[in-house]
Amino acid sequence: xxxxxxxxxxTTPTDxxxxxxxxxxxxxxxxxxxSIHTLGQKCTHAIDEARLRxxxxxxxxxxxxxxxxxxxxANNLALLGTAFSKMHKGSHIISTQxxxxxxxxxxxxLEKHGITISFVSPDGNGTxxxxxxxxxxxxxxxxxxxxxANNETGAIQNIKEISKIxxxxxxxxxxxxxQAAGKMPLNVNELDxxxxxxxxxxxxxxxxxxALYVKRGIRLNPLIFGGGQEKKxxxxxxNVPGIVGFGKAAEITAQNLNKNILFYTRIRDxxxxxxxxxxxxxxxxxxxxxxxxxxxxxxxxxxxxxxxxVKLDLNGICASSGSACGASSREPxxxxxxxxxxxxxxxxxxxxxxxxxxxxxxxxxTISVLEKILNK
Amino acid sequence: MENKRIIAALSGGVDxxxxxxxxxxxxxxxxxxxxxxxxxxxxxxxxxxxxxxDDNIQAKLVAxxxxxxxxxxxxxxEFKEKILNYAxxxxxxxxxxxxxxxxxxxxxxxxxxxxxxxxxxxxxxTGHYAILDRTSTNSENVKIYKGKDDLKNQTYFLSAxxxxxxxxxxxxxxxxxxxxxRIMAEKLSLPxxxxxxxxxxxxxxxxxxxxxxxxxxxxxxxxxxKFIDANNKILGEHTGFEKFTIGQRxxxxxxxxxxxxxxxxSLETHNIxxxxxxxxxxxxxxxxxxxxxxxxxxxxxxxxxxxxYRQEPTEARVEKIDKSSAKITFLQPVxxxxxxxxxxxxxxxxxxxxxWIEIII
Numbered sequence: 001x002x003x004x005x006x007x008x009x010x011t012t013p014t015d016x017x018x019x020x021x022x023x024x025x026x027x028x029x030x031x032x033x034x035s036i037h038t039l040g041q042k043c044t045h046a047i048d049e050a051r052l053r054x055x056x057x058x059x060x061x062x063x064x065x066x067x068x069x070x071x072x073x074a075n076n077l078a079l080l081g082t083a084f085s086k087m088h089k090g091s092h093i094i095s096t097q098x099x100x101x102x103x104x105x106x107x108x109x110l111e112k113h114g115i116t117i118s119f120v121s122p123d124g125n126g127t128x129x130x131x132x133x134x135x136x137x138x139x140x141x142x143x144x145x146x147x148x149a150n151n152e153t154g155a156i157q158n159i160k161e162i163s164k165i166x167x168x169x170x171x172x173x174x175x176x177x178x179q180a181a182g183k184m185p186l187n188v189n190e191l192d193x194x195x196x197x198x199x200x201x202x203x204x205x206x207x208x209x210x211a212l213y214v215k216r217g218i219r220l221n222p223l224i225f226g227g228g229q230e231k232k233x234x235x236x237x238x239n240v241p242g243i244v245g246f247g248k249a250a251e252i253t254a255q256n257l258n259k260n261i262l263f264y265t266r267i268r269d270x271x272x273x274x275x276x277x278x279x280x281x282x283x284x285x286x287x288x289x290x291x292x293x294x295x296x297x298x299x300x301x302x303x304x305x306x307x308x309x310v311k312l313d314l315n316g317i318c319a320s321s322g323s324a325c326g327a328s329s330r331e332p333x334x335x336x337x338x339x340x341x342x343x344x345x346x347x348x349x350x351x352x353x354x355x356x357x358x359x360x361x362x363x364x365x366t367i368s369v370l371e372k373i374l375n376k
Numbered sequence: 377m378e379n380k381r382i383i384a385a386l387s388g389g390v391d392x393x394x395x396x397x398x399x400x401x402x403x404x405x406x407x408x409x410x411x412x413x414x415x416x417x418x419x420x421x422x423x424x425x426x427x428x429x430d431d432n433i434q435a436k437l438v439a440x441x442x443x444x445x446x447x448x449x450x451x452x453x454e455f456k457e458k459i460l461n462y463a464x465x466x467x468x469x470x471x472x473x474x475x476x477x478x479x480x481x482x483x484x485x486x487x488x489x490x491x492x493x494x495x496x497x498x499x500x501x502t503g504h505y506a507i508l509d510r511t512s513t514n515s516e517n518v519k520i521y522k523g524k525d526d527l528k529n530q531t532y533f534l535s536a537x538x539x540x541x542x543x544x545x546x547x548x549x550x551x552x553x554x555x556x557x558r559i560m561a562e563k564l565s566l567p568x569x570x571x572x573x574x575x576x577x578x579x580x581x582x583x584x585x586x587x588x589x590x591x592x593x594x595x596x597x598x599x600x601x602k603f604i605d606a607n608n609k610i611l612g613e614h615t616g617f618e619k620f621t622i623g624q625r626x627x628x629x630x631x632x633x634x635x636x637x638x639x640x641x642s643l644e645t646h647n648i649x650x651x652x653x654x655x656x657x658x659x660x661x662x663x664x665x666x667x668x669x670x671x672x673x674x675x676x677x678x679x680x681x682x683x684x685y686r687q688e689p690t691e692a693r694v695e696k697i698d699k700s701s702a703k704i705t706f707l708q709p710v711x712x713x714x715x716x717x718x719x720x721x722x723x724x725x726x727x728x729x730x731x732w733i734e735i736i737i
Binding site: 311 | 495
């Protein structure tokens with residue numbers, strides 16, 4: 001039975017060219033970048049090259065890129081690093097109900113340590129209203145964190161507008177761009193953000209490496225101490241192969257961005273048109289807002305999504321829903337709940353996210369399986 | 377083409393793992409499913425991890441070893457309502473619950489069989505030590521017998537399963553002893569061959585009795601009262617009538633010069649009657665409700681009744697009162713028959729009915 005992978009927002013396969021770029025750094029150019037000798041310095045150069053490539057993806061300066069072990073770690077660094085550095089100036093953060101758990105849970109931890117957090121809810125399309133962010137500002141607010149694009153619905157947020165509000169009030173602006181990279185143009189100058197998170201394994205790079213853009217002049221307290229790597233902001237011997245891979249993935253992504261966006265749009269539109277035609281109970285969540293072009297969150301009206309996912313898997317189709325934990329759950333996702341959807345739409349929503357290897361045959365097969373499962 | 381898709385209920389323990397392996401070996405398309413029963417935010421776990429994840433990981437490892445697909449089924453809501461709330465309500469009514477019996481009825485052979493229907497599987501495999509006989513040519517109905525291993529016989533806990541449920545159940549360990557099962561697990565290099573059993577892994581908390589755990593998760597308080605004797609003389613105090621059961625000897629905290637037993641728990645006064653005379657614990661019979669008639673011969677018959685786990689079944693006359701109740705009269709009086717407990721009825725080694733002890737006679 002063939003496998004049809006439609007869960008690219010969860011992770012992507014590592015591009016063959018990325019893998020080729022990485023391999024020499026495992027056993028050939030294996031040095032520690034902190035070493036003085038040439039073997040080590042070769043790796044420093046490799047890292048610098050990767051830094052440059054990633055900075056180009058978001059129109060930043062290379063020295064504004066800090067490498068971490070994951071997008072989650074980068075989000076933690078952004079929030080905790082700012083909080084610990086700014087706490088004397090304020091004790092309030094504004095974020096949203098639609099954030100990834102690495103932002104949301106970190107905020108909850110800060111709450112336990114005496115920082116007040118305002119979690120703004122989105123509208124029924126999963127979009128955050130900048131005016132609502134603005135309404136929460138107090139003289140104690142020191143950080144605003146709003147994701148660029150949501151991982152479940154694909155809804156793109158109005159970061160530019162929110163950044164302006166932050167800037168006007170001298171508040172630091174962070175955006176988690178993990179799900180946006182590779183699916184829309186990202187320019188830190190246009191977005192006007194101070195901090196931005198990226199993750200390699202969402203853009204056909206390897207797992208185990210992320211990056212935080214830190215605008216020149218922004219101070220962060222480190223979370224991991226030791227040998228002073230990454231300008232003393234993130235200690236630890238650099239994951240050279242991972243970082244090299246990340247850099248290559250970023251370069252390929254930047255090169256093919258427009259082409260990929262067109263491709264995703266075609267595939268996603270084909271999928272949504274066909275599914276609405278063939279399955280009467282299906283509807284598209286976040287239909288009426290701008291979304292990244294590869295994400296399709298479909299509601300099947302009161303189906304139990306975990307059972308639906310199992311049935312899909314038994315037919316070789318990989319998709320997901322916003323489950324709260326690894327061991328599966330019937331609870332609707334926090335994101336969908338915050339959109340105030342009616343009960344019939346809360347349950348039975350499945351996220352399909354397409355990638356560069358997705359074919360129209362995959363879509364046809366998926367829809368026919370769904371028909372078989374649902375039109376019983 | 378014969379449908380060979382079947383669900384294996386995997387707890388992460390040795391028994392269910394070997395049961396699954398047996399059907400994989402027979403060439404079935406086995407799909408491992410683990411029931412998710414605990415809430416994620418519970419921090420006082422005996423395994424020091426969330427949602428019993430150690431067992432969950434074991435289940436996944438077993439599935440991987442056997443080369444089968446594995447999923448979780450979220451039954452936390454049903455577990456809370458049908459098992460936890462039920463158990464606390466029983467304790468609060470001065471009765472002693474039997475949650476494992478209902479767990480089999482509602483979850484392992486309830487939710488899992490429903491799930492089997494959804495994915496087109498013929499039924500559910502479990503690691504219970506019971507023998508299911510499908511060879512009867514008269515009917516489609518499966519007969520259930522005690523397992524070969526006396527010490528491990530679990531048919532008592534299966535006594536609430538209806539005929540419909542039994543017809544969809546598969547229990548390959550019935551003819552084996554626990555020792556043989558462990559040897560099989562080792563031969564298969566199953567990751568949990570050395571492990572302890574996973575009974576109560578759904579509900580074990582360090583340093584707490586079952587009743588204490590229930591009180592805590594339902595945010596309830598215990599009702600204190602007095603220990604009294606048969607003449608209403610006060611013997612001492614207790615910290616909650618819900619914590620005690622008929623016939624209980626240990627943990628009374630009272631020294632009466634001779635072993636003392638709980639002979640009565642009063643819902644009205646919250647007092648617990650103690651006796652040093654074991655004869656006071658005898659009863660000549662009981663009324664059973666929620667009867668589950670499986671292969672019962674007629675409206676009245678003599679058979680063997682088991683009134684609690686790990687008790688030898690005793691001869692009794694069972695008379696149907698109506699389709700859901702019966703009057704049971706023991707041939708010899710029985711000690712500590714407890715309201716709220718399950719009753720299992722046997723004809724030799726065959727389980728022929730199940731029911732619940734309602735009123736002691």
